[in-house]
Amino acid sequence: MANIKEIARIAGVSVTTVSRVLNNHPYVSPQKRAAVLATIEQLNYTRNMNAVHLITGRTGAIGVVIPNINYYYFSAILEGLAREALPAKYRLILCQTSYRPEEELQVLDMLRNKEIDGVVIVSTALKPETIEAYTAYGPVVTCQDSGERRFSSVYLExxxxxxxxxxxxxxxxxxxxxxxxxxxxxxxxxxxxxxxxxxxxxxxxxxxxxxxxxxxxxxxxxxxxxxxxxxxxxxxxxxxxxxxxxxxxxxxxxxxxxxxxxxxxxxxxxxxxxxxxxxxxxxxxNQLFEMGAAAFRIIHDQINEDAPSPVYRKLDYRLIERTTV
Amino acid sequence: MANIKEIARIAGVSVTTVSRVLNNHPYVSPQKRAAVLATIEQLNYTRNMNAVHLITGRTGAIGVVIPNINYYYFSAILEGLAREALPAKYRLILCQTSYRPEEELQVLDMLRNKEIDGVVIVSTALKPETIEAYTAYGPVVTCQDSGERRFSSVYLExxxxxxxxxxxxxxxxxxxxxxxxxxxxxxxxxxxxxxxxxxxxxxxxxxxxxxxxxxxxxxxxxxxxxxxxxxxxxxxxxxxxxxxxxxxxxxxxxxxxxxxxxxxxxxxxxxxxxxxxxxxxxxxxNQLFEMGAAAFRIIHDQINEDAPSPVYRKLDYRLIERTTV
The missing domain is CATH 3.40.50.2300 (Response regulator)
Structure with a gap:
């Protein structure tokens, strides 16, 4: 596998320029970017992101514990989450758990193993105490009222x-x-x-x-x-x-x-x-989209800006009068 | 960070036993497993999965390109995928793309960067030729008829x-x-x-x-x-x-x-x-669940059993007569 220095040498640019192109940095001239990309293509260079994560300690990914994707309540929360995650350039690692505790624990274990930067739990079969044990490894947000725990929550009453x-x-x-x-x-x-x-x-x-x-x-x-x-x-x-x-x-x-x-x-x-x-x-x-969006914003700020943790955010509900009562 | 040898020494077990516990191997006595887990807890040992992936070359994750989670057609395919992925112990890395090519390319780039083992494209805005360029890095399956390309597809006519x-x-x-x-x-x-x-x-x-x-x-x-x-x-x-x-x-x-x-x-x-x-x-x-399930089975076999690639699988449709015609 070619390394960055080799690419820089062949493309006739600096190592900094190669690094900028690899990281989608804007301040690279089109000519130099093209030269770097052509060289990469030529050398079939692959940057191994696992090595990058190992060095930076960040993965740009958030784990999502969701019992069932095909159920409106959950999929609406997920949609709210995904809408915020997309522009923030975060990936969602989705785990459909069917409320099986062992599946939920596996996502929390990914946090412990530094495979993800945080966990959003849309709904859970785990005891709050079990979730609390994982907050040492990174931020966790639940979309249900779990009381004042060591992890954050955004919830409807x-x-x-x-x-x-x-x-x-x-x-x-x-x-x-x-x-x-x-x-x-x-x-x-x-x-x-x-x-x-x-x-x-x-x-x-x-x-x-x-x-x-x-x-x-x-x-x-x-x-x-x-x-x-x-x-x-x-x-x-x-x-x-x-x-x-x-x-x-x-x-x-x-x-x-x-x-x-x-x-x-x-x-x-x-x-x-x-x-x-x-x-x-x-x-x-009950503001399901907003619940997912708020969960993302909370966890994003805790990952990137060391925002205070835990946060408990209560959403308002609203009765909509139509014709069936 | 403690290493495996240190854990083995403190727990009074072999390095092999520690490794088995970390990998959820069944052949460990309950006593030894408890000793290892207690020691891990005590030392707050975290196995960095990025290092594990770097060594094994496998991530246990599949990227999913989906335009919109909250649209029945796509969410039903996703549900079919997730149902198969769960027992096979694969994680799904979900990217809601809204048909933005740059978002789709990012998922394909994750394949190139060895962050995922394969990509399932539920629906795409990319040209087949663009997708073909990434098949060198791992298996790709689309859930639409893309013709006989260098990537697999499972589709309805x-x-x-x-x-x-x-x-x-x-x-x-x-x-x-x-x-x-x-x-x-x-x-x-x-x-x-x-x-x-x-x-x-x-x-x-x-x-x-x-x-x-x-x-x-x-x-x-x-x-x-x-x-x-x-x-x-x-x-x-x-x-x-x-x-x-x-x-x-x-x-x-x-x-x-x-x-x-x-x-x-x-x-x-x-x-x-x-x-x-x-x-x-x-x-x-149009068998949406089966489409997702079949896409997972194809990509799983290509990752784990070096199954032939590409595969083109056509699903049957069926007209269901009820009362509106």
Whole structure:
């Protein structure tokens, strides 16, 4: 393998110029850049970036722990992340974990092994204490409320947002409320479940556990949950649904039952997705794009500017009134 | 930084045992593994993976060029890729390029720089000749038909699949066909456009260019395209739509116009997405998950088993009859 000195000699330029071309530095004349590139081509020179990383201690890469790429909530956060990472010239190393702790640990291990400069955890099955053990090796940001830990977080108050939605339904006169949720065991969904339980207790509205449907991840799950609900003797008159796409599936299925929305069944969604906008779905906007973008900005500043760490950033939610309540 | 010998000495085990623990080798007794891990913790030992990669020449990572994560067509391919990569213990280095050639070149440059073991190009703005120049550095697989190039490809015959859909509409008696498409300039969408033009020419059906709507990427774009169409004096009686989610947006918007489907307007989609299944949308299944999965298997075998390269794999399409034609 040719080295930089050899390239400089053959191209008739200085070693500094070769280095500048390799690093995409702007202050190189077009003639000299062309000469260097032609020489590189001729010598088939490859700069081994592993050696570069070994010397600089930076990789320009961030690990992303994401349970499932094809789920709107996560892919919207990822999109927000990627939009910021692109202009900042950071690569994202994506690990789809399906909530398997061993896969998540592997990404954290990459931080320990200096293969990446930081980790963004979109959603996790790990205990906060486990994540904390890795903060010695570099910055970590979670996209969920993990409490005041040794790592950063950017999060929505799922408890307050859900409570707000339930209060809205109650103010509109609804007292028989069902609830469709994704994962039963998860940090954010746990907060929503707690809000659902506490709200019923505090407002004295009877809670029907049979109207709580878990594992609603897709449009078809929403339709199937409505099928189960409509086979029951007693039915809710309102639903709160974590995921506008799940609500959309239910709304489409509701037509074959001739269910009028909101007269027979009011619906409030979560996420503010495009499909919900089209269907006139009343929903809670939880700023998913901004969550991903903010996570990137936090970790970027901690890597490059020694910004204070940890940072806890709470995002606002907003109820969007449309036509389904 | 402590070295392996030091860890072995303190833990009271052999250097081989330490090495096995670091490499997650199964044949280490639980006692010895615990001793090694405790010693590592105590010494805060970090194995620098960049040094490991420098020695082994392998990174266990594959670069993925993807224009947009949040677009169903691409995210479904990515999901197929990720599902295979996870059990094979490969990391995906994701680069969302927005079809910017300089971003795509950066991923190919990572291959040249030995930062990754291969590149999967989900969709590209680069010329095939440009991609060919990088095949000297490692395997490249595209998820589109690039012809018989020096890199591999796994692809759907978009021309034949679209022709099949148009033929189906014609056999059902439709002669006034409109067409919603994503990007106007793209390798796969170019093939679909050619099929649309050729089909009209060959079957003697007049083509209405004003019924071709480009840049239909989201549900809301589908709804907006219907708005434009319905302001026209002469309207199509059938539509072929690249993207079931775009068709879903149109179908939802069609209700406010009281358009009966298929009586007033027949619709055939593309992708076989969950939302289309719910809406009873007749569609063309183009095996997006399998495309991603096959791309991973091809590149994995080329990296690890010196499998023959390049490979060209054509996937089958299938028309799924439901209720919209």
């Amino acid at each position: 799922h408890y307050a947002a859900f409570w707000h939605g339930l209060q809205y339904l109650r103010n509109k006169g609804y007292r028989k409320i069902g609830y469709f949720e994704g994962r039963q065991h998860g940090s954010s969904s746990g907060l929503r479940q707690k809000a659902f339980g506490d709200f019923h207790r505090e407002s004295g509205i009877p809670l029907h556990p049979e109207w709580i449907m878990f594992d609603c991840a897709t449009e078809e799950d929403g339709a199937a949950a409505l099928d189960r609900l409509w086979q029951m003797e007693e039915r809710p008159d309102a639903l709160i649904i974590a995921g506008d796409h799940v609500a959309a599936g239910l709304m489409i299925a509701a037509r074959s039952y001739k269910i009028r929305i909101p007269e027979d069944l009011a619906i409030i969604g979560f996420d503010n997705q495009p499909i919900g906008r089209l269907l006139g779905l009343t929903t809670i906007d | 978009h021309y034949a699949a679209f022709w099949h859909g148009l033929q189906y509409l014609r056999n059902k008696g439709y002669r006034k066909i409109g067409y919603f498409e994503g990007r106007q300039h793209g390798s796969s969408s170019g093939l679909r456009q050619k099929a649309f033009g050729d089909f009209h020419r060959e079957s003697g059906i007049p083509l209405h260019p004003e019924w071709i709507m480009f840049d239909c990427a989201t549900e809301e774009d589908g709804a907006a395209a219907l708005d434009r169409l319905w302001q026209m004096e002469e309207r199509p009686d059938a539509l072929i739509i690249a993207g079931d989610h775009v068709a879903a947006g149109l179908m939802i918007a069609a209700r406010s116009y009281k358009i009966r489907i298929p009586e007033d307007l027949a619709i055939i989609g593309f992708d076989n997405q969950p939302i289309g299944r719910l809406l009873g949308l007749t569609t063309i299944d």
